[in-house]
Amino acid sequence: MKKIYGLIIGLFFLTMNTLQAQINVEITYPAQQSGQYNYYGVKVTIDQALDRDITVNGYVYDDGSPNTNHPFSLTITQGSQTAETEWNFYQTCPACGAAASLSTISATYAGAAVVFDIQANMLKFNNIGDVSAVLNQLDVDHETYNANYESQYPNLTADQLDAMDEQNNFDQFKPFKDFERLFSGFYSKRAEVENIEIAWLANNFTGADPDETDLTFDDALNTIFNGSNSFKIGNSVYQLTASGMYIDGVLNEDVGTIALKAYDFGSNSLANTNYSIFSFAPIYNGPSYSFMPYGFEESLVTPCKSNKRKDAEPEFDNGNKRVKYKVSITSVAFRSGVGGKVVYYKKKNGNWKNARTDMAVSCAGTVYNGNCATSFQFSDRKPDTGYKKRNRISTRRHSEDVIPTNNNIWKAFSNQIGMSFDLSGLVTGNLALTF
Numbered sequence: 001m002k003k004i005y006g007l008i009i010g011l012f013f014l015t016m017n018t019l020q021a022q023i024n025v026e027i028t029y030p031a032q033q034s035g036q037y038n039y040y041g042v043k044v045t046i047d048q049a050l051d052r053d054i055t056v057n058g059y060v061y062d063d064g065s066p067n068t069n070h071p072f073s074l075t076i077t078q079g080s081q082t083a084e085t086e087w088n089f090y091q092t093c094p095a096c097g098a099a100a101s102l103s104t105i106s107a108t109y110a111g112a113a114v115v116f117d118i119q120a121n122m123l124k125f126n127n128i129g130d131v132s133a134v135l136n137q138l139d140v141d142h143e144t145y146n147a148n149y150e151s152q153y154p155n156l157t158a159d160q161l162d163a164m165d166e167q168n169n170f171d172q173f174k175p176f177k178d179f180e181r182l183f184s185g186f187y188s189k190r191a192e193v194e195n196i197e198i199a200w201l202a203n204n205f206t207g208a209d210p211d212e213t214d215l216t217f218d219d220a221l222n223t224i225f226n227g228s229n230s231f232k233i234g235n236s237v238y239q240l241t242a243s244g245m246y247i248d249g250v251l252n253e254d255v256g257t258i259a260l261k262a263y264d265f266g267s268n269s270l271a272n273t274n275y276s277i278f279s280f281a282p283i284y285n286g287p288s289y290s291f292m293p294y295g296f297e298e299s300l301v302t303p304c305k306s307n308k309r310k311d312a313e314p315e316f317d318n319g320n321k322r323v324k325y326k327v328s329i330t331s332v333a334f335r336s337g338v339g340g341k342v343v344y345y346k347k348k349n350g351n352w353k354n355a356r357t358d359m360a361v362s363c364a365g366t367v368y369n370g371n372c373a374t375s376f377q378f379s380d381r382k383p384d385t386g387y388k389k390r391n392r393i394s395t396r397r398h399s400e401d402v403i404p405t406n407n408n409i410w411k412a413f414s415n416q417i418g419m420s421f422d423l424s425g426l427v428t429g430n431l432a433l434t435f
Contacts, residue, residue, distance in 0.1 A: 022046065022047040023044060023045065023046050023102070023105070023184035023185070024045045025042065025043070025045075025101070025102055026043045026044075026045070026100075027040050027041070027042065027043075027060070027098050027099060028043050028084065028087060029087070029098070030087060033094070036094060037092065037094060038091070038092050038093065038094055038095075038096055038098070039090065039091055040060065040088075040098040041085045041086055041087045041088070041089045041090070042058070042085045042089060043084035043085075044058075044074050044076065044083055044084070044102075045081055045082045046076060046184060047081070048181075049079050049080060049081050050079075050181070050182060051078060052078050052108065052109075053075055053107070054105055054182055055073060055074070055075045055076075055106045055107070056073070056074050056104075056105050057071065057073045057102070057104045057105070057106070058071070058072055058101050058102040058104075059071050059100065059101055059103065060089070060090045060098055060100045061098065061100075062097070063096065064099070066099070066101060068103075072085055072089065072100070102118050103117075103118060103119070104117055105183050105184060107182040109134055109179060109182070110133040110134050110136070111133060112129075112130035112131075112133045112134050113130065114130075114182075114183075116182075116185075116186050118185055120226075121185070121187060121226045121227070122230055122232055122237075123224050123226070123231045123232070124233075125232065125233050126233075127234070128233060128334040131231075131335075132335055134179075135220045135221060135224065138219075139220045139396075141178075142172075142173075142219065144175075145172075145174060145175045146172055149170060158355075158389045159355075159356070161356050161389050162355055162391075165356075172390075173194065173219070176188075176190055176220070177191075180223060187226065187227055188222060188225060188226065189213075189223075189227060189229055190222035192213060193210045196208050196209075196213060197210040201345065201352040201354075202351075202352075205313075205322070205352065211309075211324070211326065215229055215241075215242065215307070215330070216240070216309075216328065216332070216337075217309060217328045217339065217341050218328075218337060218394075221330075221332065221337075225240070229241065233334070236248050237249075238332070240307070242307070244307050244331075303413075303435075304372030304411045304412065304413050305411055305412065306329055306330065306331040306336070306409055306412070307330050307331060307332075308328065308329055308412070309326065309329075309330075309433070310432075311324060311325065312429075312431055313325075314429075316427055317346075317426075320346060321344070321345065321347070321427075322344075322345040322346070322352070323343070323344055323426075323429070324343045325340070325342040325343075325361075325421050326340065326342075326419070326431070327340045327341075327417060327433045328433070329367070329433065331409045331410055331411070335399055336409060336410030337396055337397065337399075337410070338363060338367055338410060338412070339380070339394055339395050339396035339419075340361050340362065340363035340394065340395055340418075340420070340421070341393070341394035341395075341419075342359060342361045342393060342421040343392040344391055344392070344423055344426075357391070357426060358387035358423065359387055359390055359421065359422065359423050359424070360381065360383060360386070360388070360393065360421065360422050360424075361381070361382055361393050361422075362379065362380060362381040362395060362420045363378075363379075363380050363395050363417070363418070363420075364377075364379035364380065364417075364418065365377070365417030365433075366413075366416045368410070368412060369409065369411070370411060372411060372413070378397055380395040381395065382394065382395040395419075412433060414433070414434045415434050416433075418433060
């Protein structure tokens with residue numbers, strides 16, 4: 001016989017609302033209790049088998065008297081859906097019932113231990129290296145999954161591949177969701193942004209814009225962030241806000257950002273030089289959008305900053321198509337990043353949807369360290385040549401495995417980083433990161 005308590009039913013509904021994997025915890029007990037004690041066991045069940053082991057931790061206690069005196073730890077092995085203790089795991093008085101609650105779920109991903117704190121809705125990592133390993137693997141898994149799928153249909157046009165996606169119920173975000181599903185009830189920033197985008201499209205681009213809540217334009221990073229852009233390394237809470245990265249409530253990102261750069265109007269003056277990011281020059285039949293001023297005369301003194309982003313989203317083809325493109329620089333606890341991203345939408349049967357097309361994106365410019373003194377130039381393109389049939393594509397350059405200091409935080413001056421995109425035959429454009 002089994003008994004499921006209201007607390008656990010509440011947890012079940014939480015996982016339903018976030019569209020993540022569902023987990024139940026149950027109290028088990030013999031058909032008949034006898035003697036001077038009652039005995040109870042604990043059983044945990046997930047709604048679908050996973051591709052790796054997960055360990056579920058929690059507490060069992062007298063019904064109505066929750067406490068942490070009697071912990072349990074159960075491992076649901078790869079391919080299984082349940083795990084349980086012995087029937088007499090918990091002993092209590094003959095008139096007492098029992099209840100249980102969950103505290104954490106842990107799994108190993110990319111060789112790193114990741115723990116989900118259920119009450120805080122926050123992932124915890126042991127060290128910076130583990131965070132980087134997870135993020136790198138998420139990026140690799142996502143690209144590999146999409147590339148392998150697309151390679152099955154090399155001769156389809158973008159429109160035909162869109163139709164095949166619907167037929168196959170293809171989900172480009174599956175690798176990210178598979179990671180999130182390891183931690184039942186975890187609601188990531190990535191999932192939040194995706195759900196906002198779905199509603200935004202359904203409402204004809206009215207209401208909340210997904211980019212208003214997305215501080216990074218980085219799907220892997222958003223996958224480990226919770227809804228408040230937070231996670232833990234050891235016992236410290238890291239939270240990214242529009243102001244920068246906070247570590248245990250203390251702003252950490254902005255070291256060195258008060259540095260100012262006065263441009264020299266000598267022979268090597270930036271103000272006398274037309275600065276241009278990497279730009280596509282295809283022959284195409286469509287509009288081109290440019291939001292990039294190419295000179296610096298208007299800015300004699302510019303603050304050097306990190307965690308900045310910018311986007312634009314013009315419509316074209318008589319309002320039946322839209323492109324959203326973005327550029328950003330971030331520094332978050334363990335790695336800095338700079339990149340560009342483009343997303344394509346079009347109307348189908350009167351409704352807006354993500355749509356595939358032949359696309360490429362680049363990001364280029366100059367990045368500085370935290371003191372705004374040392375710099376390097378970069379230029380990235382995805383794919384390296386040609387195009388990919390995607391509905392979104394991004395390029396991202398990272399500095400990893402370091403705690404941000406003046407020497408390794410990535411920062412930029414306004415107007416010195418930009419992105420370009422090309423939707424082959426449809427539209428091209430570029431965008432400067434200005435602030």
